[in-house]
Amino acid sequence: MNRAIADALAAAPERGVQEDVMVLNMGPSHPAMHGTVRMVLTLDGETVIKCDPEIGYLHRGFEKQCENATWSQVFPYTDRLNYCSPLLNNFGYALAVEKMLGIKATDRCNYIRTILGEMARLADHFTSLGAGALELGAMSAFLYAVEARDHIWDLVEEVTGARLTVSFARIGGLKEDLPANFAERWEATEPRLWDVIKKLDQLSTKNRIFMDRMMNTGVIGADEAVSLGFTGPVLRSTGVAYDIRKDSPYFAYDRVDFEVPVGTNGDNFDRYLVRLEEMKQSISIIRQCLKGLPGGPLNVDDPHIMLPPKELVYNSIEGMINHFKLIFEGIQVPAGEVYSYTEAANGELGFYIVSNGTGKPYKLRVRPPCFYFMGGIDRMIEGGMLSDIIPTFDTINMIGGEVDR
Amino acid sequence: MSRAALDSLVAAFPQHILETTDRLGDEVAIVAPAGLLEIATWLRDTPAMAFNMLSDVTAVDYLARNPRFEVVYQLYSVSKKHRLRLRVPVGAETPSVPSVTGVWLSANWAEREVWDMYGIRFEGHPDLRRVLMYEEFEGHPLRKDYPMQQSQPRMDLRRKERDAVEEYKTLYVDKLAQARKAEP
Amino acid sequence: MGVDIGVPGVVASRLETAVNWARKFSLFQYPFVTACCGMEYMAVACARYDVSRFGAEIPRFSPRQADLLWVVGTVNHKLAPHLARIHAQISDPKWVISFGVCASTGGFYDNYATVQGIDKIIPVDVYIPGCPPRPEQVLDALMMLQDKIQREKWDGPRAASDVAPAIAAVPA
Numbered sequence A: 001m002n003r004a005i006a007d008a009l010a011a012a013p014e015r016g017v018q019e020d021v022m023v024l025n026m027g028p029s030h031p032a033m034h035g036t037v038r039m040v041l042t043l044d045g046e047t048v049i050k051c052d053p054e055i056g057y058l059h060r061g062f063e064k065q066c067e068n069a070t071w072s073q074v075f076p077y078t079d080r081l082n083y084c085s086p087l088l089n090n091f092g093y094a095l096a097v098e099k100m101l102g103i104k105a106t107d108r109c110n111y112i113r114t115i116l117g118e119m120a121r122l123a124d125h126f127t128s129l130g131a132g133a134l135e136l137g138a139m140s141a142f143l144y145a146v147e148a149r150d151h152i153w154d155l156v157e158e159v160t161g162a163r164l165t166v167s168f169a170r171i172g173g174l175k176e177d178l179p180a181n182f183a184e185r186w187e188a189t190e191p192r193l194w195d196v197i198k199k200l201d202q203l204s205t206k207n208r209i210f211m212d213r214m215m216n217t218g219v220i221g222a223d224e225a226v227s228l229g230f231t232g233p234v235l236r237s238t239g240v241a242y243d244i245r246k247d248s249p250y251f252a253y254d255r256v257d258f259e260v261p262v263g264t265n266g267d268n269f270d271r272y273l274v275r276l277e278e279m280k281q282s283i284s285i286i287r288q289c290l291k292g293l294p295g296g297p298l299n300v301d302d303p304h305i306m307l308p309p310k311e312l313v314y315n316s317i318e319g320m321i322n323h324f325k326l327i328f329e330g331i332q333v334p335a336g337e338v339y340s341y342t343e344a345a346n347g348e349l350g351f352y353i354v355s356n357g358t359g360k361p362y363k364l365r366v367r368p369p370c371f372y373f374m375g376g377i378d379r380m381i382e383g384g385m386l387s388d389i390i391p392t393f394d395t396i397n398m399i400g401g402e403v404d405r
Numbered sequence B: 001m002s003r004a005a006l007d008s009l010v011a012a013f014p015q016h017i018l019e020t021t022d023r024l025g026d027e028v029a030i031v032a033p034a035g036l037l038e039i040a041t042w043l044r045d046t047p048a049m050a051f052n053m054l055s056d057v058t059a060v061d062y063l064a065r066n067p068r069f070e071v072v073y074q075l076y077s078v079s080k081k082h083r084l085r086l087r088v089p090v091g092a093e094t095p096s097v098p099s100v101t102g103v104w105l106s107a108n109w110a111e112r113e114v115w116d117m118y119g120i121r122f123e124g125h126p127d128l129r130r131v132l133m134y135e136e137f138e139g140h141p142l143r144k145d146y147p148m149q150q151s152q153p154r155m156d157l158r159r160k161e162r163d164a165v166e167e168y169k170t171l172y173v174d175k176l177a178q179a180r181k182a183e184p
Numbered sequence C: 001m002g003v004d005i006g007v008p009g010v011v012a013s014r015l016e017t018a019v020n021w022a023r024k025f026s027l028f029q030y031p032f033v034t035a036c037c038g039m040e041y042m043a044v045a046c047a048r049y050d051v052s053r054f055g056a057e058i059p060r061f062s063p064r065q066a067d068l069l070w071v072v073g074t075v076n077h078k079l080a081p082h083l084a085r086i087h088a089q090i091s092d093p094k095w096v097i098s099f100g101v102c103a104s105t106g107g108f109y110d111n112y113a114t115v116q117g118i119d120k121i122i123p124v125d126v127y128i129p130g131c132p133p134r135p136e137q138v139l140d141a142l143m144m145l146q147d148k149i150q151r152e153k154w155d156g157p158r159a160a161s162d163v164a165p166a167i168a169a170v171p172a
């Protein structure tokens, strides 16, 4: 629909008040373009006639860099793809390599991955909703959301040792088990998160200004969204219940009970509501996983993949050689290609991997969900007002590290 | 699960399908470039296929192989919940494949990125520009013969990048090479 | 910062010291946020770590209203001219903090795309290592900068390169 208005405006011979269209450059360093994106807008008054997004201001050569790293050295780079939820990227990549190796992570590992992954999703949604509210002028919602994110990060730090860039996953397992008191710590954190979710809800959902700016802006239809390759909350807001956690379950998602919230209008407000509801589902998933957390080993038992325990490395020659080989030559992944996909916070995060049978990936392609949002954002913006760009940009939650890689 | 889809694809276009595999549960069809557009339209429009989402387009550079490149399409059907991968071999001189922008909208940016990174042209693409790199950039960085550290600054830098590396090179590597040459 | 000269409510000081003191506690920041470090920058700016306790409260998104440029995250060659331009638009006196290893040295991205440290483009006052640095480290860097501002001399034009850059300590 937006397209139609834009086309009509562009074609109209007489343009009302303003005779001339104006070209406006937004970004690459603009407070509302979180991350670094540039938009060249053609405006008729305040109506956007044409929008040409330009990305690449955060291109860091992810793929080239990974082709020169061993399979395990790729983990830190994946952290920095979607830096709002590094754990999810870690696990997505680990799953891809495991698929290639033909191994399955242990039960316990799968559960822990689910727990940590959902925590990362929570943090991501908090960031996205908070920053979104901030850019619409709601400073307090932002402060609460960042505080909630810090609560999650505290927990993440206790488990992984780092706040943000964790590199916690390993091929075939995890770096470490959960700390002994994790369940109690979660019990203590959960009410705080609920508290913030409730506050966000109270501050935004029924807020007149917020509603006016979010409703019926940045609309996208279901068919168009599918064709544009949209996934995640943005696609679900249009009513398409595509969630990889449900459609092709991995980790422990087939053993927990959760709903996939969908919207109806495909506008900014629906995307906001979908995210808000997803956070509640995430908390429930974590609770279920903690309750059903199985015992048993954490990592796969395969010396070709997992590093030997440190006592063996320091005290036996076999252990040391094993360690040396794995670190210097890397895990030997059989030749072939694989496409593995997981549901990251923003949608389908795919890894297309080609191996030539050595310790380094021959090709490592990430399918970033945000890249496709940016490819289709002009359809959501054109025909709308200039100010609608801000909420639209917020609710697709564009992350520079992922779009530009 | 999508074995059935692959089989019916082969049955419908035996002349264009060069090979199929289904290793590790990923169904793959290797398609001749000439048949790509026809196959893509058929895959999207046949009700039993209904591949309405093109999740990703990328390319692989097999430097030593002939044909050198391969363009890879990941397809997904939201309604049927099955996946399929198409691989299209492309030669090294003036690499080009037909564009599928008319079939799936997501191909627009994805193909731009492949052009940017690998220098593969997409015939019929409405707007084939670089997307990640800047216009002044020469070459295509993800090709295997593009050196990883070969940067092309857009502005004058105040200091040299990687001076330590160059120092090492002039101090040790070049000197060593000279010394080797001097040896009888 | 001054000498008590016996008149109630009045201290004597050098103009330099007084103005430097005023400057160091009214830093208007321009966050040039590009990447993952921005997540930590958010944490620093928000309630828990609260950078405003140190006299650097309000982010200004116009270089013309700012005097402290935070370069937060990776800068690549595509973005480099924009950073240089923003730096040029900030009026003197201005200071630059390089936040994270990417901004300081290029970090672990050593390839065709990234600039190997923003000091190849603009002068830097304080470098903060870390990927990303912890908020405590960032606050430390801010205090270092304030120290540096207090020590600034006014004879002759100030060039940031004259003042040796500082490096925020890595916590043990």
Ligand code: SF4
Binding pocket: A080, A165, C035, C036, C037, C038, C072, C073, C074, C099, C100, C101, C102, C103, C107, C130, C131, C132, C133
């Ligand atoms: S220093 Fe690390 S966290 Fe900061 S931008 Fe660079 S990669 Fe990201």
